[in-house]
Amino acid sequence: KIQNKMGVFSKIAVLSTAVVYVSADCTTDSSQKVDCGYGTIQEDECESKGCCWVEDPGYPYCFYQEGMAFPTPAPTKTPVSCFSAANNATEPFSSDEVATMRSYFLSNVNIDGFGTVVAGFNDASAVGGSYYYHWERDGAKTMRALQETASSSDDSVNTYMEAYSNWVVQAQGFEDPNGIDVRIEPKYYLPDGGVFSDGWCRPQNDGPGLRAISLMIYANSVGLDSDVVKNLLWTGDSNVNNGGAIKHDLDWILEGYDSNTCDLWEEVQSSDFFWNKVTMKKALYEGMNFAKAMGDDDSASQYENTLGVINSTLFDQHWSSDGNYVYESTNRMKDGAVIVGFNDGFIEADGMYAPTSAEVAATIKNYNMEFCHEWDINQIDASNGLPGVLYGRYPGDTYQGGNPWVLSTAALGNLFYRGAIEISNKGLPSDDAQSLWSEVFYGTDSDFPSDASTAADLFLRAGDGVMLRLRSHVASDGFHLAEQIDRETGAQLSAQNLTWSYAETLSAMASRDTFLAL
Secondary structure (H helix, E strand, O other): OOOOOOOOOOOOOOOOOOOOOOOOEOOOOHHHOOEOOOOOOOHHHHHHOOOEEOOOOOOOOEEOOEOOOOOOOOOOOOOOOOOOOOOOOOOOOOHHHHHHHHHHHHOOEOHHHOOOEOOOEOOOOOOOOOOOOEEHHHHHHHHHHHHHOOOOOOOHHHHHHHHHHHHHHHHHOOOOOOOOOHHHOOEEOOOOOOEOOOOOOOOOOOHHHHHHHHHHHHHHHHOOOOHHHHHHHOOOOOOOHHHOHHHHHHHHHHHHOOOOEEOOOOOOEEOOOHHHHHHHHHHHHHHHHHHHHOOOHHHHHHHHHHHHHHHHHHOOOOEOOOOOOEOOEOOEOOOOHHHHHHHHOOOOOOOOOOOOOHHHHHHHHHHHHHHHHHOHHHHHHHHOOOOOOOOEOOOOOOHHHOOEEHHHHHHHHHHHHHHHHHHHHHOOOOHHHHHHHHHHHHOOOOOOOOOHHHHHHHHHHHHHHHHHHHHHHHHHHOOOOOOEEOOOOOOEEOOEOOHHHHHHHHHHHHHHHHHHOO
């Protein structure tokens, strides 16, 4: 997360090559602007590059002119995958180490009793600025992970979730200072959770769905007749807390699912990001069932109808024309947000983008090639015999030099563990998927295991490989998890104790435990 002096983000790669001027047209539509700067670029430097400067909140202030040739990357070597599964199933983190990470994770939750979540810790003067805010997305994912990774005997979960529920209801009632619906604000001040009022990439429309998912998990765990559900989460009366925090968030999706929004990384805008659509679909599916359970068939029908509309394009509009991978958006094709979306947006009932599907296999095959080639550290780790692979945000990322991210890597590990669970429960993948997975694991299309037990073990070892590689870069820090891993040295860097990094790592380890318990 990075902000220039007026609060607009710019981390698109600026590559070393000559720029050709064709015209001096700065009338580009806001949604079509291509970033020509970097996080703290000033107006004079922007214009000295021949680019346009227009202070337009929510979009790049420094952008390429109409008709101006964009920089062209220099030729690169052919990518070679450095990925491998672990030779044997090996516990990446001990139970004590997981408990240590969970303690760091929980210290970032329910700040001063307000129910808010701190994203992480970073010097305000550093690149990216302070992370001492509650991001709506990060907070919702945190509270989902908190519940899904807790032991059955952990009584603290309800305390955390009740505080979070109270804050969400309060936040939904704030008057928005930025002229948008408060439900799609990106972040809030800490500790009390007031709306952040300075410039930022907004709106961000994935928040309502993510929040609703977390709150529905909580509501189902405490019982639909509980006071917290009836008074805060689903009141049955639009005049009481807008019908409840869950309903109010789900109802926003009905009207706003195809609205323009910032992406997961707060850099580019589109009305059709895979991450946003797949998590909205998940929210509406869970919401449909929840509304039925609450006796609200009208809302259930509305959620089902909008779910169908989203689902009708979720494949055709996000499967690359060459049939090689699922992409995030037309302006950011290959993106780690897709991997996180495979986990967070999956619906067992329809099986789309299941963890062992051909589409997921093709995507991982393609992304492995990209990220193995992206950074020296992946090649160094492979040459040192470390299994797995480190993932980042997207190829060509330049934020803080462009590095692997802890959360993206852990999400890949989780996806493999979920694949092991699926094979154990449902048997071998399809023939097409087996061929693609063989290429992922062996570099050939004909070596996939012929029995489910061996195949499930292969996915377990793949997840272990990824998480063992991650472990090698975080163990020396006492299992504190930062945002990024240096692309050359392998040391952790950027924001420290990033809550989302813990959420993804704990989720991966919980999935591993689930498989081993089958």
